[in-house]
Amino acid sequence: MSQPRWLSDEEQRVWRDFSAAVGMLRAHLESQLQHDAGMPHTYYEVLVVLSEAPGRVLRMSDLALATRSSRSRLSHAIARMEANGWVRRESCPTDKRGAFAHLTAEGMAALEAAAPGHVDAVRASLFDPLTPEQVSQLGEIVAAVREGLSPRCAAAEAEELERYDVAE
Amino acid sequence: MSQPRWLSDEEQRVWRDFSAAVGMLRAHLESQLQHDAGMPHTYYEVLVVLSEAPGRVLRMSDLALATRSSRSRLSHAIARMEANGWVRRESCPTDKRGAFAHLTAEGMAALEAAAPGHVDAVRASLFDPLTPEQVSQLGEIVAAVREGLSPRCAAAEAEELERYDVAE
DNA sequence: CGAATATGATTGAGCGCTCAACTACGGGTA
DNA sequence: TACCCGTAGTTGAGCGCTCAATCATATTCG
Numbered sequence: 445m446s447q448p449r450w451l452s453d454e455e456q457r458v459w460r461d462f463s464a465a466v467g468m469l470r471a472h473l474e475s476q477l478q479h480d481a482g483m484p485h486t487y488y489e490v491l492v493v494l495s496e497a498p499g500r501v502l503r504m505s506d507l508a509l510a511t512r513s514s515r516s517r518l519s520h521a522i523a524r525m526e527a528n529g530w531v532r533r534e535s536c537p538t539d540k541r542g543a544f545a546h547l548t549a550e551g552m553a554a555l556e557a558a559a560p561g562h563v564d565a566v567r568a569s570l571f572d573p574l575t576p577e578q579v580s581q582l583g584e585i586v587a588a589v590r591e592g593l594s595p596r597c598a599a600a601e602a603e604e605l606e607r608y609d610v611a612e
Numbered sequence: 613m614s615q616p617r618w619l620s621d622e623e624q625r626v627w628r629d630f631s632a633a634v635g636m637l638r639a640h641l642e643s644q645l646q647h648d649a650g651m652p653h654t655y656y657e658v659l660v661v662l663s664e665a666p667g668r669v670l671r672m673s674d675l676a677l678a679t680r681s682s683r684s685r686l687s688h689a690i691a692r693m694e695a696n697g698w699v700r701r702e703s704c705p706t707d708k709r710g711a712f713a714h715l716t717a718e719g720m721a722a723l724e725a726a727a728p729g730h731v732d733a734v735r736a737s738l739f740d741p742l743t744p745e746q747v748s749q750l751g752e753i754v755a756a757v758r759e760g761l762s763p764r765c766a767a768a769e770a771e772e773l774e775r776y777d778v779a780e
Numbered sequence: 781c782g783a784a785t786a787t788g789a790t791t792g793a794g795c796g797c798t799c800a801a802c803t804a805c806g807g808g809t810a
Numbered sequence: 811t812a813c814c815c816g817t818a819g820t821t822g823a824g825c826g827c828t829c830a831a832t833c834a835t836a837t838t839c840g
Contacts, residue, residue: 450731455739458751462738463657465754466634467680468761478828484796489631504819512635517797519820524796541805541818563618570630571623573760574753581749583626585742586633592741593636646798652826673788685827687790692826709788709835 469569476565481558486513487525488562491547491555494531500547503536507545530554637737644733649726654681655693656730659715659723662699668715671704675713698722 451459474485481488493510494500502510508518522545525531530551536542571579619627642653649656661678662668670678676686690713693699698719704710739747 449735451735451739454751455735455747458747458754459734459738461751461754461758464680465758465761466638469757470634472761475828486796505817512632514798515819516799516821520796523820536818539806539818541803543819566627567617567619567623569761570627570757571619573756578749578753578756579623579626581746582753583622583629585746585750585753586626586629588741588746589637589738590629590633593633593640593737643798654826671788676789682828683789684791684829688826691790704788707788707836709833711789 472569473562473565477558477562480561481554483554483558486511486517487521487530488555488558490518490521490525491530491551491558494545494547495552495555497547500552501534501544504543504545525551528554640737641730641733645726645730648729649722651722651726654679654685655689655698656723656726658686658689658693658713659698659719659726662713662715663720663723665715668720669702669712672711672713693719696722 450456470485477483477485477488483491489511490507490513493507494502504515504518504522507513508515511518513521522531522533526533528550530548532546532548534544534546536544574582618624638653645651645653645656651659657679658675658681661675662670672686672690673683675681675690676683679686681689690699690701694701696718698716700714700716702712702714704712742750
């Protein structure tokens with residue numbers, strides 16, 4: 445750990461290309477959605493998850509988990525989306541702390557209006573440049589990265605807690 | 613174009629995993645840099661590019677190009693980084709509109725302090741979960757995506773201009 | 781030359797995100 | 811019952827980003 449292990453030449457090249465490609469992809473999709481549908485990509489993801497939930501309703505916490513978002517971020521997001529008429533908040537009768545987020549008809553309409561353009565953009569910028577073989581390779585690669593990252597978060601949290609224990 | 617072409621099941625699965633993996637990776641690296649070095653990843657990239665430039669100086673426009681950033685974003689960023697003492701602005705004598713961004717010794721020190729932790733995080737979260745073969749596959753994939761995205765930007769710009777021509 | 785246009789860079793407003801409180805409620809234990 | 815801690819969700823401040831407008835200087839062309 446003391447001696448920094450730098451990246452190999454190939455790793456460095458791959459990392460820089462990766463960083464650039466992902467950055468450009470994000471920027472491209474973000475701007476496409478913003479221009480054509482007037483929403484950021486994260487809001488789009490919220491609409492997608494809600495639209496697939498039974499009854500188009502989800503507890504805030506579950507929605508945050510499904511969108512890999514913090515509760516705070518989701519809370520701010522839902523506030524805006526509620527102002528847009530895309531979502532309605534409902535309080536939970538069994539747990540008075542809880543809140544539901546309910547997709548409205550207008551929210552569903554906004555999603556349906558946004559989806560085709562977004563899907564086209566995703567295909568054009570990600571899948572079209574790749575061979576079918578590369579698509580399947582990419583599938584395994586991102587699955588491995590995701591796998592490696594999930595426990596890592598847990599470990600970081602544990603370390604964080606441990607630090608608190610030591611400090612106090 | 614009129615009938616929306618949806619993603620295949622595999623494409624959808626790959627896209628969602630990709631989106632999740634990239635999001636988690638970004639969040640992880642961003643928070644690591646913010647916690648350990650007190651800077652966002654974009655500032656880190658500015659420091660890297662400046663540190664590799666001859667004389668550690670670059671024109672604002674060139675720096676924006678190299679970091680794939682808008683001039684506006686870079687201008688705001690350099691303003692903060694100058695306040696941090698990491699960068700010094702200098703006016704260009706031959707073109708009075710121009711400005712140079714010059715990496716200071718403190719900026720170099722900040723980069724050197726941040727680099728090992730960041731590189732460790734990149735390796736741990738991206739390269740360690742992958743086989744060497746997957747790394748090389750990923751290299752070709754991101755190169756293809758990047759390639760596909762660069763002309764696409766140019767095309768979008770052209771279309772944008774055309775729209776203005778038609779409108780007025 | 782002089783007017784129109786193009787280019788380099790900055791600015792301010794508005795938005796989404798993070799972080800650290802904070803409120804409010806639920807569940808466990810003495 | 812009363813207390814304490816954990817959980818659900820919200821809030822406000824601060825930051826980085828985008829977008830459009832602006833300023834100053836180059837360049838092009840009638």
